[in-house]
Each structure stands twice: as structure tokens, then as C-alpha cells.
Amino acid sequence: MAQQKTSMPVIKQVNIKADTTSIVSFGAKGDGVSMNTESINKAIAAVSQKGGGVVLIPGGLWLTGPIELKSNVNLHLKRDALLQFTDDFNQYKLVEGNWEGQPAWRNQSPISGTDLQNIAITGSGIIDGNGGAWRMVKRDKLTESQWKKLTTSGGLVSEDGKMWYPSEKTFKGSKTKNAGVVAAGQSAADLQSIKDFLRPNLLVLTNCKQILLEGVTFQNSPAWNLHPLLCEDLTLRNLQVKNPWFAQNGDGVDVESCKNVLIEGSTFDVGDDGICIKSGRDEAGRKRGKPTENVIIRNNVVYHAHGGFVVGSEMSGGAKNIWVYDCSFIGTDIGIRFKTTRGRGGVVEDIYINNINMIDIPGEAILFDMYYAAVDPIVLAGEKREAIKTVVVPVTEATPQFKNIYIKDVVANGAEKAIFVRGLPEMNIKDIYLENVTIQAKKGVEIIEGTGIYLKNVNVITDDTNPVVKIQNGNNINFNGFKYKDGSALLFDITGEKTKAVKVSGTNVSQAKKQSNIGTEVAKKALEISK
Structure with missing residues (x-):
């Protein structure tokens, strides 16, 4: 595991006077009916103006509109205080x-x-x-009774019946x-x-x-x-x-x-x-x-x-x-x-x-994805999504980068996929270090357009073992002490004409029924296995 480059930061803490003023002294009422916006904001402003201190919200149900904080003030809520916005x-x-x-x-x-x-x-x-x-609320995220209660409360439903709007x-x-x-x-x-x-x-x-x-x-x-x-x-x-x-x-x-x-x-x-x-x-x-x-x-x-x-x-x-x-x-x-x-x-x-x-974990335990599409990470029942179309575009200031990320000592019990890395063809995800990771998942490891990905003492226990590891257009992908389910159908599925330098060491590749499946477009020496 590479060493961190910088030392951990020191975060300066607040220093606020203990002098305490209750919002009640400014006319606030915790009856769940009275609007306390003015009282609370006046209390905060007054305490700030006199040099700071504590503004106390005592027990009660305090209904309010927007509150604006001020310097040197601690807004303090008692355990039985419920501050609810209108x-x-x-x-x-x-x-x-x-x-x-x-x-x-x-x-x-x-x-x-x-x-x-x-x-x-x-x-x-x-x-x-x-x-x-x-x-607004999606129909697919509620039970039938919840949806009925929501839609009969007011608001309106979209023409396709899939979304409620207030x-x-x-x-x-x-x-x-x-x-x-x-x-x-x-x-x-x-x-x-x-x-x-x-x-x-x-x-x-x-x-x-x-x-x-x-x-x-x-x-x-x-x-x-x-x-x-x-x-x-x-x-x-x-x-x-x-x-x-x-x-x-x-x-x-x-x-x-x-x-x-x-x-x-x-x-x-x-x-x-x-x-x-x-x-x-x-x-x-x-x-x-x-x-x-x-x-x-x-x-x-x-x-x-x-x-x-x-x-x-x-x-x-x-x-x-x-x-x-x-x-x-x-x-x-x-x-x-x-x-x-x-x-x-x-x-x-x-x-x-x-x-x-x-x-x-319903999705991936560990995920790096440069094709984020602003949708929920888990596909809802009946939802269809188009597959990613890979095209290469020029690198500009608008090209994002992920690099130098170190993940160590991770345990995950239950995930759809253990590890997923998907970079851009013009800007690979680079220099990701995973060490001492054990993940039980349905699917194993998938690396697409990644460069300098290091897996040391990584153990993936998967239901789907065909393949355990899928690599597409990966460069300098390193497996050291990699462990997987004994009797897996296929250990490595390697594709992509840019794939090279997939290095495997300290790994018992003979546990798999088939060691590798390498695409015809991949260089013959792309996969290097050593003891």
C-alpha cells in the first residue's frame, strides 16, 4: 500500500460564550400552532450583537419559518425540543x-x-x-397503500401515473x-x-x-x-x-x-x-x-x-x-x-x-464510474436503461480525473458486484490501490479503461464465477495474493485491444476450471502469471 502524501488536517473548533438566552424571552411559544420565525431570529440577532452566546430552544413543538444564523451564536436544542419548519x-x-x-x-x-x-x-x-x-415521489418507491394515501392527500399525478407532484x-x-x-x-x-x-x-x-x-x-x-x-x-x-x-x-x-x-x-x-x-x-x-x-x-x-x-x-x-x-x-x-x-x-x-x-449492498461494494447518468444506482422493476456506447473524445479542461486512491482493510458481506472500475477511453481511472479486501458478492471484479490498478490480498467470494474477473482495455492491472472461490468456472476474461500488462502473482490460478479467456484482439503476452 502506497504511503499517504500529506498529513491529516487539524480542524479549528468553535469558541462560543456560555451565556444563554431562551427564545421564550423573545415571545416564542412551543405550542405547535404559533409561528415563531420572528422570535427565533430576533433572539439570534440580539445574542450575536452583544458578542455571542447560546440561544436556547427548550422543550416544545416550535413551528417556524426560515431561520438565519449569526456569528458567535450556538443554537442549542433541548432533548425534548422539536423545531419544525412550516x-x-x-x-x-x-x-x-x-x-x-x-x-x-x-x-x-x-x-x-x-x-x-x-x-x-x-x-x-x-x-x-x-x-x-x-x-415529488416516484410511484415505484411506495407500496399500494402508501401511494393511495399520498395521491388522495392532494397534488397531482403525472399522465403515465409514475410520479406524484405536491x-x-x-x-x-x-x-x-x-x-x-x-x-x-x-x-x-x-x-x-x-x-x-x-x-x-x-x-x-x-x-x-x-x-x-x-x-x-x-x-x-x-x-x-x-x-x-x-x-x-x-x-x-x-x-x-x-x-x-x-x-x-x-x-x-x-x-x-x-x-x-x-x-x-x-x-x-x-x-x-x-x-x-x-x-x-x-x-x-x-x-x-x-x-x-x-x-x-x-x-x-x-x-x-x-x-x-x-x-x-x-x-x-x-x-x-x-x-x-x-x-x-x-x-x-x-x-x-x-x-x-x-x-x-x-x-x-x-x-x-x-x-x-x-x-x-444492493449494487457495487466499491465503484468508480466516469459515466454517471444522474439516475438511481439500482434499476427499478420494469425500468430499461441503454448500454453505454464507448466513443473517444479529445481531452480538455472538461475531462474529469480520478487518481491516487487508496482503499485498505475492507470487508463486505453481500453485494451485487464486488469491485467495478469504469474510466473513459481518453482518461482512464489511474493508480487505484486495494489491499486486504474481502467481499462476498454475486459478481466479482470488472475493470474497464483502468490504468495502474493494484489488488493486493483481495478475496472475492462470488456466486457468478464465469468470470471472476473481467478486464476490458486495462493497462498495468496487478493481482498479488488474489483469492477467489475454489472451482470457479473462469478466472480471467480479458478483452480490448488496449489491454496489456495484466500481472498476476502469489495467486493459485489452478483453483479455477479455466484460467483465462483472452480476446483475439488482445496481445498474446497481455496476461503475465508468476508464482
């Missing part, structure tokens, strides 16, 4: 923000802060985004190309007819420094749960982050173009990616030019999600110096997931992952 969309004004890596108009986030310093949300209470009022504005927005993307001369008034479609993320912090989110439950977000953007010195500790599994864009946390980040001791159970690294999309992300870097992710558990630990697909500003360790992924669609596509650009490099446990 489903009255009129309380949320349209603002210029960011959506999936691009400047975009969105409804104001339930909780937001911009250009702040030394801020926190702590305690053991619950923050609920009332996301069910905002989200309102006409949501439906119209779904049919509008580039809905909400900021355009010259556009104002909020121009978007009123699709306003409901422009769902906010539950918590958005932009260009803030020294942030602590600790102990709180964030749940039921309209779109993403937690979205720190262009932030520095961010700590997420002992959080519960939850969404229904069918929640559209219901990501757990999306760390975008941030520096010095610690995510630890937290649990995610969401509707899209769990812990996700981003840095802007396409030209807008490249122009911003801010990678997500110096990140530590440790001692976390991810239950349902499209991926446990994820990079991309909006990674146009790059990602580097990221450590992920001592985590468990349970039932995530994909375990460790790297995704991008042509047009993104950006370089993802120097990622160190170790001590990961996974069970019941």
Missing part, C-alpha cells in the same frame, strides 16, 4: 443560491448563514424540514429545462410559476468559518439535509441525519468546496447519497476552482443511501486529501462510490479509505 411555502422567499454545483434560484433554506464565523447548532433535539410538503407549480417546474438556473436579467418574479419546484436544502452555510454541528437530529429535508458550501473548519459530530428512503435528492451531507472538515460519530439514513464530497458542476465549478480538501470522515454509520461514502458527481473543482476510516455501511445502494461524467473536469486525488465494514 409547510406554508409563502414563508420562503426565492433567493439566489446554489443547486447541484451551479448558481441557481431556490426557496430560502429553513436554516441558513452566509459569511459567518464561530457558529454552532448543538443539543439533542430534532430539526424537521417538513420535506414531505415539497418533494402542486401545479412543482409539476410545471419539473417540465422546465434548467429550472431555477440563474440567467442574466432574471428576477424572482419571473420564477413564481415554478416556485414550489425549487426545493431548498434544509441547512445551507455559505462561506462560513469555524462551524460545529453536534448531537442534533436533522430530518425530513425538502432536498439535501446539510449543505456546507465554501466553508472552512467545519465539524459534524454525533449527528442523526434522516430522510425517508424514497426522498428525491434527500442526501445526508454534501460537503462542497470546503476546507478542513471533520465528520465523526454520526449516523445517516437518507434518500440519496449519505456522506458526499462535491466541488461544483461543469464550467461553473471549474471557474470557482475551489476543491474540497483536508477532510476526515471517521466512526460513522450509513444505513439507507445511494452511497455510503461518495465523491461526485459534481466535483469540477476537485477533491483531495480526504481520509475515511472506521465506518460501517448497512444497506446502502453502493458502498464506496466515486462518480463523474464528461463535462465535469476536476481532479479527485489522494483519497485514503480504510477499516470499512459493509453488509447488504
Whole structure:
């Protein structure tokens, strides 16, 4: 295993006064009926203006509209405090923000802060985004009784009967190309007819420094749960982050173009990616030019999600110096997931992952894919998808790169496929190191357009053993101490005229009924086996 190139970062922590002010002293009522937007925001502003301190949300059901954080304030929720955001969309004004890596108009986030310093949300209470009022829902993701209950509650159903929309504005927005993307001369008034479609993320912090989110439950977000953007010195500790599994864009946390980040001791159970690294999309992300870097992710558990630990697909500003360790992924669609596509650009490099446990992964345990198509990772019943058509295009600044990624000490029990690597013909995925990995899966290893892929002490126990390993246009693919199921039908299936230097050592190739199947277009010496 190659050594890491940089040392782990030190994340600066908040330092906020213990002086405490209750929102009740500003007229707030926890009766589930009174609207507390003004009281909470006044409390936050007053505490910030006097030099900072704690704004206390005591026990009760606190109904509110959007809350704006201020510097030097810790918003603290008692255990029996439930802060719920209203489903009255009129309380949320349209603002210029960011959506999936691009400047975009969105409804104001339930909780937001911009250009702040030394801020926190702590305690053991619950923050609920009332996301069910905002989200459209796919028919295929609900039971018959759930679907009936939803469709009789209001809203409208698409002509094909496959999607429910909460309102006409949501439906119209779904049919509008580039809905909400900021355009010259556009104002909020121009978007009123699709306003409901422009769902906010539950918590958005932009260009803030020294942030602590600790102990709180964030749940039921309209779109993403937690979205720190262009932030520095961010700590997420002992959080519960939850969404229904069918929640559209219901990501757990999306760390975008941030520096010095610690995510630890937290649990995610969401509707899209769990812990996700981003840095802007396409030209807008490249122009911003801010990678997500110096990140530590440790001692976390991810239950349902499209991926446990994820990079991309909006990674146009790059990602580097990221450590992920001592985590468990349970039932995530994909375990460790790297995704991008042509047009993104950006370089993802120097990622160190170790001590990961996974069970019941419906898709790939470990995946690198440069053909991301913005669809669910698991094909739904009856859904048809076209096969990837391989074409070579010129390398430009819009060509993404994955390289120098180190994955060690991984155990996965139950996956559709153990390891999948698919690069671009013009830009292979490069220098991936896998060591001490044991995966029980239906299918084994597939490497397409990969260069410098190293598998040391990797054990794949597969149901489908024909083949165990499939390589197409791979270069410098190394198997050292590779283990597989005794009696497998075919060990290596090697195709692609660019395939060369597939090196196998320390491996008992005689356990397979057939050692290799090599395509006629492959050079005769492409497969090299040594003791």
C-alpha cells in the first residue's frame, strides 16, 4: 500500500460564550400552532450583537419559518425540543443560491448563514424540514397503500401515473429545462410559476468559518439535509441525519468546496447519497476552482443511501486529501462510490479509505464510474436503461480525473458486484490501490479503461464465477495474493485491444476450471502469471 502524501488536517473548533438566552424571552411559544420565525431570529440577532452566546430552544413543538444564523451564536436544542419548519411555502422567499454545483434560484433554506464565523447548532433535539410538503415521489418507491394515501392527500399525478407532484407549480417546474438556473436579467418574479419546484436544502452555510454541528437530529429535508458550501473548519459530530428512503435528492451531507472538515460519530439514513464530497458542476465549478480538501470522515454509520461514502458527481473543482476510516455501511445502494461524467473536469486525488465494514449492498461494494447518468444506482422493476456506447473524445479542461486512491482493510458481506472500475477511453481511472479486501458478492471484479490498478490480498467470494474477473482495455492491472472461490468456472476474461500488462502473482490460478479467456484482439503476452 502506497504511503499517504500529506498529513491529516487539524480542524479549528468553535469558541462560543456560555451565556444563554431562551427564545421564550423573545415571545416564542412551543405550542405547535404559533409561528415563531420572528422570535427565533430576533433572539439570534440580539445574542450575536452583544458578542455571542447560546440561544436556547427548550422543550416544545416550535413551528417556524426560515431561520438565519449569526456569528458567535450556538443554537442549542433541548432533548425534548422539536423545531419544525412550516409547510406554508409563502414563508420562503426565492433567493439566489446554489443547486447541484451551479448558481441557481431556490426557496430560502429553513436554516441558513452566509459569511459567518464561530457558529454552532448543538443539543439533542430534532430539526424537521417538513420535506414531505415539497418533494415529488416516484410511484415505484411506495407500496399500494402508501401511494393511495399520498395521491388522495392532494397534488397531482403525472399522465403515465409514475410520479406524484405536491402542486401545479412543482409539476410545471419539473417540465422546465434548467429550472431555477440563474440567467442574466432574471428576477424572482419571473420564477413564481415554478416556485414550489425549487426545493431548498434544509441547512445551507455559505462561506462560513469555524462551524460545529453536534448531537442534533436533522430530518425530513425538502432536498439535501446539510449543505456546507465554501466553508472552512467545519465539524459534524454525533449527528442523526434522516430522510425517508424514497426522498428525491434527500442526501445526508454534501460537503462542497470546503476546507478542513471533520465528520465523526454520526449516523445517516437518507434518500440519496449519505456522506458526499462535491466541488461544483461543469464550467461553473471549474471557474470557482475551489476543491474540497483536508477532510476526515471517521466512526460513522450509513444505513439507507445511494452511497455510503461518495465523491461526485459534481466535483469540477476537485477533491483531495480526504481520509475515511472506521465506518460501517448497512444497506446502502453502493458502498464506496466515486462518480463523474464528461463535462465535469476536476481532479479527485489522494483519497485514503480504510477499516470499512459493509453488509447488504444492493449494487457495487466499491465503484468508480466516469459515466454517471444522474439516475438511481439500482434499476427499478420494469425500468430499461441503454448500454453505454464507448466513443473517444479529445481531452480538455472538461475531462474529469480520478487518481491516487487508496482503499485498505475492507470487508463486505453481500453485494451485487464486488469491485467495478469504469474510466473513459481518453482518461482512464489511474493508480487505484486495494489491499486486504474481502467481499462476498454475486459478481466479482470488472475493470474497464483502468490504468495502474493494484489488488493486493483481495478475496472475492462470488456466486457468478464465469468470470471472476473481467478486464476490458486495462493497462498495468496487478493481482498479488488474489483469492477467489475454489472451482470457479473462469478466472480471467480479458478483452480490448488496449489491454496489456495484466500481472498476476502469489495467486493459485489452478483453483479455477479455466484460467483465462483472452480476446483475439488482445496481445498474446497481455496476461503475465508468476508464482
